[in-house]
Amino acid sequence: MIAGALFYYQRHWWWNRLLTRIRRLRQPKYLFGAIVGGLYFYWYIFRALGRGGRGGRIPPEHQDMAQAIAALVLLVMVLLAWVLPHSRAALSFTEAEVAFLFPAPIGRRTLIHFKLLKSQAVIFFSAVFMTFIGRSWGGGHFVIRALGWWVVFATLNLHSLGCSFARTMLMDRGLSNWLRRVLVLGVVGVMAAGIIFWLHYTVPPPPMAWATMDYGWLGRYANQILHSGPLPYLLFPFRLVVAPCFAVNAGQFLIALGPALAVMGLLYWWVIRSNVAFEEASVELSRKTAERMAAIRSGNWQAARKSNKAGRSPFQLRPTGLPAVALFWKNLTSAGSLVRARVLVFLVWIVIFAGFLLQSQIRQAGGLGAALALLALGLAGLSLFWGPQMLRNDLRQDLPAADVLKMFPLPGWQVVLGEVLAPAAILAAVQWLLLLAALILFPDRLDNYSTTPGQRAGFALAAAIVLPCVDLIAMLIPNGAVLFFPAWFQLGKDGPRGFETTGQQLILMFGQLLVLALSLAPAAAAFTVVFLLTSALLPAALSVLLGGAVAAVFLLIEAGIGIRLLGGVFERFDLSGEVLHQG
């Protein structure tokens, strides 16, 4: 009877959730998002179905090796489950489930079964996702691969549950987390020593000159380790679990499935037989999960993954002065304890030290210095794209607290300025480090082009002046989008998830790129004019520097106009029209 009630709940939970998702497609923001997200997923994932659903093939001679490596990965994951966690056994329930199910006359075993049933949805989607992601890794028809992945995830889930029960039992018997870790790592160390000992006496070592390494020999060496000596015995149960994934036809799959299910059955027996109190820790976990989800749905990823440790102030905030600085200070504080001037100075020294050390080796390493310098420059360029997506400690983070911001006696432009300064400053610091690395590592001659240290310094300085101004504009764009289209950012309690959200994010991302490109056009034009006018009179480095300075002025003027404009929008921003809070 209780099982029926739990099934009823789960069935209707999924059905109502699906209906809600379908109904909200009546809103254009979800409909457009769904179309774009659907096209994206079709393009990258589901097109595989049109190709007959078969994955790429791993050559038969490598099949066994691939299976052994997969088993090794599984072994590592299992070991980590014994080493890393430190909390007591806790089954993740929602707060509503805790409120309804825990006081109800439901046995502990039924709750475990319910939890296992509930986790099947996540396991199913993970299996489907991995089936398409890993379609080039080989295996049979996508149905076989999906079932294979289901076996792997379901087994891991059971192990994780049983392991959490066992850890709790050990804790209850006085074995601390650290002692348990020492014991597990000790066992791992003994096994690793045994394998190394066996290797030392039976398998000749690979040649150590990496530059002249015979990679075929390396493969054969790995193959010997994985297929002879003690490791195959250790990997045996894990190979049983991953074997269905590697089946290329239904017959092979069915043969592999039996032993895999036997392993699952053993783990299930272990979980069900464990008599561990998980309720208290589950209640706490459900509360924390609810808080974290609320933070994530409101776009506050920083709060979602924050630790409970109080951070030190990034700098001493004086009680008087421009109030916008308080918001800058607050957002820097929220970014974590690593965002500090002393950390930046430390990193600068690391880059200088490592850069010059590498530079001294460049002659031996050929084009390594140039490659690293170009990589650093590429990353600095790409940071204009990923920076505003990743660094969100601005209005996007504070939107749920917009009523607090509205209460402050500040003009709108100060709120906007204070909000965007922190992510722009963090991004600029990262870019400066990358520029410094590129400056140190860039060779005198690259292909047919040669540059002097003075020229490189001039270019780097120009970039160092321009990039923070670009960052300011790059950060203003998503913050402007928040103010102009808050509904696209407002993620309520039952906030959107799924491919509609992916579509929305794609639309916003492309919109951001377009606006950024348009914003940079006047500054780029100014740079070009100044460079062309002065390059005949001045050395190239000085021309670039001058052009960069003029471009920076253009960008700052644009940023100033943008801040004023968005400040006005913030002042007129009507929370009551955005259903951000219940009045």
Place this chain on the structure above:
Amino acid sequence: MEIAPPLISHAAAPALIEVDGLTKLYGDFPAVTDLSFAVRPGEVIGLVGPNGAGKTTTLRCLAGIIPATRGSVRICGRDLAVQPIEAKRRLAFFSDEPRLFDYLTVDQHLNFTARIYGVAHYRETGRALLEELEMADKTDKLPGELSRGMKQKLAIACGLLHSPEVIFFDEPLTGLDPIGIRRMKDSILKRGRAGAAILISSHLLHLLEEVCSHVLILKNGRKIIDGSLGEVRQKFSEQSGDTSLEEVFFRATGESKGAP
């Protein structure tokens, strides 16, 4: 019932809160309609009404969080729509749910608020407030490490740091223990005596009877009545003159008092 709000009335002083024809529409729905009233220094006015009467909307309009659709709000003589910064500098709003920054400690909250409001000597004021609120030993704690009541106290400390002349409370006793409730009442009375104009929205009518000098009853976004507690009681008393605010509330709003 003995009701004696020991507040100093400044009947001759200009009103610190002047509301004239305040109307707030959510789309076509009128949450507040043509609301007018005034609060003078030292007056503590209780905002009363059934759920959905427009109390929170009124407070949010008065605090400048949401704009009024029509009408005007003046805080200490400054029109909230024309001089919002000058007006906001003189007010504090305490919502029913304390709104704090997850990643700032108690001390950092005070530091941040001081910079926003330009409170030069915030350390002394802040320390005194924390001591008054009995949380002087919690300066290094994050909001996540504080109880619900402590979070409420921190929000109050931040709100009072700049010594506001106008204070709005939305359900100020939510989540407080009996000692906290007593302290909160004392704190409200102390600010009132010091000359602040205070507006409290609450369903706890006995609280309002203890701390308020005036009452304003709303229903469906419209004012039913406002005035001093004595005036309102007198208007709604039938035979006996000793009518409680609860009786007044039920008679004024036309709600049934019977158990479900």
